[in-house]
Amino acid sequence: MAYTALYRVYRPQAFQDVVGQEHVTVTLRNALREQRLSHAYLFNGPRGTGKTSAAKIMAKAVNCEQPQDGEPCNQCDTCKAITDGSVTDVLEIDAASNRGVEEIRDIRDKVKFAPSDVRYKVYIIDEVHMLTTEAFNALLKTLEEPPPHVIFILATTEPHKLPATIISRCQRFDFHRIPLREMVRRLSYICEAQQVRVEEQALTLVAKLAEGGMRDALSLLDQAISYSKDQVTAADIMQITGTVSQGYFSVLAKHIAERDVAPVMEQFDKVMVQGKDPEQFLNDFLHYYRDMLLLKTAPHLEEIVERTTIDEQFAQVAKLYEIADLYEAIETCNQALTQLKWSTYSRVLVELTLVKLCQVQGKAPAVPVQSAVGNDDLAALVNRVRVLEEKLAQLAQGQAMEAGQPRAEEPRKSEARRPAAAGGGSRTPMNKVREAAMVIDEAMSRQVRGQWSQILAEVKKVKIQYQAWLVNGQPAAVGGDSIIVTFTSPIHCDKTMEPELKSVIERAIFAVIGKQLQLLSVMEEEWQSVHQQAAQGEAQTQEEQDPFVAEAIRLVGEGLVEVKE
Incomplete structure (x- = not known):
């Protein structure tokens, strides 16, 4: 006898055999026990979670000769015949290969005939979202008011593709991923x-x-x-x-945390020699960092860790990483996975990503600014106060007017010195870019960079050419109600600012992020110049808020600052 696959041998034959879907099976058993049957059901959920199996169990239960507490007995001739597929009144239809209006019209014409072998005719339509619009329209009236001896069970993995008129005519059951x-x-x-x-x-x-x-x-x-x-x-x-062991990733992550590029490249070469797929390797490594982030932020949620086991080695490596480092590592891997879809040299791109991860870990921590003034600095404070008093005297005599004029011209000079991008500057108003650069939201910027691949996918749903124009850009920052995307190609930069494409991109950003952001496309050189100017302006602001000045204000009074302005 031919071998039968395990998933066919152990397919559930009763509701109690369906794993992880108690919210569905309990409801259906109660409805069968109390004879509260609906004429149409919609089973939706991820693949392999029991939708079709539950539909077949339902077909047996409504026709079973000796039902037991809402369960089919699986012993009577009817149950055995339905299990074998020899009952003509229980039809399982694949909507992927029978998606046209003619097939649905054939069903519509045959439902009015009474069943020949069992009490109920049961139509199980699998992957129902594949039906055409005309087929859905042909099914509508029959689905709403079928004959009393007919039950429809629709199964799909993508319920969002079904018309609302179909969903409203069914009892909907959502199948979950099995714990x-x-x-x-x-x-x-x-x-x-x-x-x-x-x-x-x-x-x-x-x-x-x-x-x-x-x-x-x-x-x-x-x-x-x-x-x-x-x-x-x-x-x-x-x-x-083709997956890689957790111990290997722990060794690799340890070398990355130590910023040692040579052993990182050696470890990656070992995997490539074994014939592993670079994209699968990088995908598994991203999940490794994801699980490490969960361990550091929510250590009690071990159940949602996807790929790793929380052992001593994993916990030791996690101590080498800060949360900010994990954010950067996950974003770097995610961006590389997006680029891998368009790259011919996948191994080179993964090697570049690993080197970049070592550099991310090598960023020097910011030096904290001292906010307190010691007693040893008192002499310096006195000197600063004396200088401020002299400037006050000059302002009172009107001698500081000439010194203020060159400062008024400085912004114009700095704006004139703005470097032009290759092939010309962008059409984006640079004043809006400067305003956004002054109020950058780092948390939102990280979120946009992490979900940029999803934004590209949303744009692709509208038109694949739109995604091709945007894929060259990189989200640089989010400031205020604007998102700055940098480009190396002036053609792509200008194209994304055209009203139609710009509107599509902004809608895609809102759909993924949940916040309305205005797109500002600029050349990479332009953004570097504006970002540097904004950083200098922030540094000047910090200087103006120097602790010495604060102490001077405390000694002389607030009026001093008003006169200086």
């Missing part, structure tokens, strides 16, 4: 039933890689059993999936 612990428990039960020895760490790794889908987990476990000989180990799982 890690419940998935490991189910996998352990299946291994015992199959008499297969599996390491507990291997089961945990399989459950994490499945990302909440039981079917994916069973397929991966099936592959691992075929690969291994006597016992399935975590090394076997990593070998067949």
